[in-house]
Amino acid sequence: MELWFTEKQTPALGITCLVRETVCRQKTRYQDLAIIDTVEFGRMLVLDGMVMTTEKDEFVYHEMLVHVVMQAHPAPRHVLVVGGGDGGAIREVLKYESVETATLVEIDGEVVEACRKYLPQISCGLQDPRVTVLIEDGLEHVKRSVGKYDVILVDSTEPVGPARGLFTVEFFRDVYRALKKDGIMAAQTESPFVNRELIKEVFAGLGGVFPLARLYLASVPTYPSGLWSFTAASKCYDPKNCRQKPVETKYYNFAVHGAAFCLPGFVRELVGGKEQ
């Protein structure tokens, strides 16, 4: 028997993967959680039927969400990850010696537990003494925090269900206030082929709240279209610059940092049409 998992990435497009076994499956308070072992991508975290991360390609997403803004800041000491219950973003954050505290705020504790148990290569950073894991609504945590963080990383699911609030101007304002006066943030902002309106909205929203907003790109095979966008927004440091020593990575490097901001024409259209 062959078992195939298919994610309908849009109503008319899917990715389908041959499955070795279902490692775990449960209904949490918030979502349908599964970890499956696929032949092509190794273990895969699937929430509400959507691929969140896989052993084989998670490095692209996590490195590119984290290192661009971590490098743009001269010495990030206090870092917050909103969402990202798999721990992959935290693992990357911990590569910087300047980091004193790394806080993960994830709404669904069962995601964190499943990833600790079944995705140890991704979640390993969560054991680090600098890390605090808070199981609560990221929106609430950010709203309560004032001038507290050097870097905030929004590692959300798609803008449906509990993550919807993470794509609103109200949240961006709260992130601005939760950052120190030279703070910087990055958020995953979906595919420029598939989610064009969302990217425009988020970019305009962040650009209205922060003095500097820039869109950048990376290639994540298991996400719709394979081309993924991130939006960096900053109070003073330009996200295009690297201010730190290199850290060990498999996708990110200083050349890729600069290249990620070089947008193809059909993506430039989403951010006002100018070269960044």
Next chain:
Amino acid sequence: MELWFTEKQTPALGITCLVRETVCRQKTRYQDLAIIDTVEFGRMLVLDGMVMTTEKDEFVYHEMLVHVVMQAHPAPRHVLVVGGGDGGAIREVLKYESVETATLVEIDGEVVEACRKYLPQISCGLQDPRVTVLIEDGLEHVKRSVGKYDVILVDSTEPVGPARGLFTVEFFRDVYRALKKDGIMAAQTESPFVNRELIKEVFAGLGGVFPLARLYLASVPTYPSGLWSFTAASKCYDPKNCRQKPVETKYYNFAVHGAAFCLPGFVRELVGGKEQ
């Protein structure tokens, strides 16, 4: 009824698309040819079950195959496209005023005919008076040509069936000889996630024949992993440089030209590990 077309991109990974209708389907002398109308990507050319090109994302592949080396040459006059029966590469080549002749050599005449009929936005360039379409084996044509072309573009299918010979050192030597003394070439060289050994082999092969070989990348949603590689090889002009006026494009621009050569670490490994 819902009709879905699924391409098994690897034995364990597939892309699946909702189909409006089958526009044409036939067995040619060389392959199974279909053009289907998909909801997500518009009309799609499928050869032996593999997606070759689609109305929605063909611009990425064709622009990036063509413009990088066309721009790197100061005045390409005579250009050869090997394969590429859909005509998309020819359409891009014709954007340069310096071009006097553009020759398409495609082994399967039925591909050209089907694309002329059903994919006019892609094949439109084939009507241009500067264009000659030769229905013959590209390997033979290149072997017979000596010092004839400024630019050769290898727009092949996967390295199986009739296209296998287009990935061999013997062919690369013939391409070298078919080029003028300052000639330059580019070939599509598959995905750095999925086809790592092939990229290594082709890069080493071209690097052994030409003084300069460079790998570059672009994001094509309908190709395996969404991340696609091309290899440029040149007798004297560095493929990283732009020497022409800009032409009208949707993906390619001068910033993207430079950025495409900035390789993530896991891709650098395939070309000797150094920054290009």
